[in-house]
Every structure is written in C-alpha cells, then in structure tokens.
Amino acid sequence: MAEVVHHFYPKLVELHNYSSANGLQQKMYNWNTLNAKVFKRLGFMATKQDCEACCNCKPGAVERVLKLIKVKIAKYKEEHGDASPGVAAQASDPMLTYQQQMVPQQQQQQMPVLQQHPMMMARPAPGPAPGVVGAAMPMGVMAPLSAKMNAAIAPEIIAEKDAVIAELRETNQILETKVRKLEQLVRLKDAKIQTLMAKLQAAGIA
Structure with missing residues (x-):
C-alpha cells in the first residue's frame, strides 16, 4: 500500500520505513506508520478495523481501503492543485494515471532483455485482451499482493x-x-x- 501512495507523493512516503512482513505485528506496524506519516497529512486516517482486516487478508478489505485512498488523493489534489508532488497534472483519476504510467515503465524494463535475444524481437509484444479496458490495479502490484494474500489465508x-x-x-x-x-x-x-x-x-x- 505504501508503494501505491509513493507513486503519487514520492516525497511524502519513505519506502525504507516499510519492510516486508509476514507476521501480524510487523504488518500492523507498517499500517500504523502509514497512518501517522502519510494518511494523516492527506487529511484522513485508516481505521484500526480496516488495518487489521487488511493484515488478516479478509475478503474486500484491501479493495475498500484502496477506494478510500483514491477518493482522498483526488480530494487532496482538488484542494491543493496539480502541483502536488507525484501527481500527474492532466489526470482526473489518480488510480488510472498510476496504471497508465506503470505500463511504459514495465515495457522499458523488458526492452534490455528483448535486445539481448534477437529471435524475441520478431515476436509481437503481447497486448491487452480484447474488450478489457483496464484492471483495478496493475499486474506489478496485484501479483505480489495476491501471493501475500494466499500465503496468509492458507495458514x-x-x-x-x-x-x-x-x-x-x-x-x-x-x-x-x-x-x-x-x-x-x-x-x-x-x-x-x-x-x-x-x-x-x-x-x-x-
């Protein structure tokens, strides 16, 4: 979650304060740090129930918090203008902007690998499935999130x-x-x- 907010406000979120965690105590520490150092400055606080629900990987908990963050970021942008750090000036939907910017970044990371393998250059790059407008979150964020949820649900x-x-x-x-x-x-x-x-x-x- 810190990485999502860091995309819009990189100066506000210090990622080194949030370490990867499997235990409930460390997860709650990350959420409390995010509440005190980030969400509070944006004008809201995630409730203890929402934090615990996300730590315990309860169905719908992460989606609920993401919607809240989306609304609060849009409101903060409206009140403070487009000069806010990390927020694109022309974006009306901050979550959509995050998706649009993540795709070119992922493509740039893949280019050196393609250049090392000429046979792969002849193959067309896989595009989105027909009729799919966009997912709620980019695959780069959703994949590790799903893995963490599955790892927490199984025990x-x-x-x-x-x-x-x-x-x-x-x-x-x-x-x-x-x-x-x-x-x-x-x-x-x-x-x-x-x-x-x-x-x-x-x-x-x-």
Missing part, C-alpha cells in the same frame, strides 16, 4: 481445520469416557443381581 484455513479436528477429538474422548462409565454401571448392576439371586437360592425362594 488460517489449516489452523481452523486443526481446531475443528481437535474439538472433535475432545468430544470423542468425552463420549468414550461416558460409555466406559455406563458399562461399569451395567457390570455393577449385574453383580448386584447375581448376589441377590444367590441369596434367594440360598433361602430356597428361587
């Missing part, structure tokens, strides 16, 4: 399954204990019945 699913299995095992143990107690009561009753029958036989009643 949660495994932990949830393990918890269910542990609960079922505990329930099974409780049921087995109850069955053993019932069997013990049945044996005691049988023993009492046999004792009474023996007494009756000894008395000549049975």
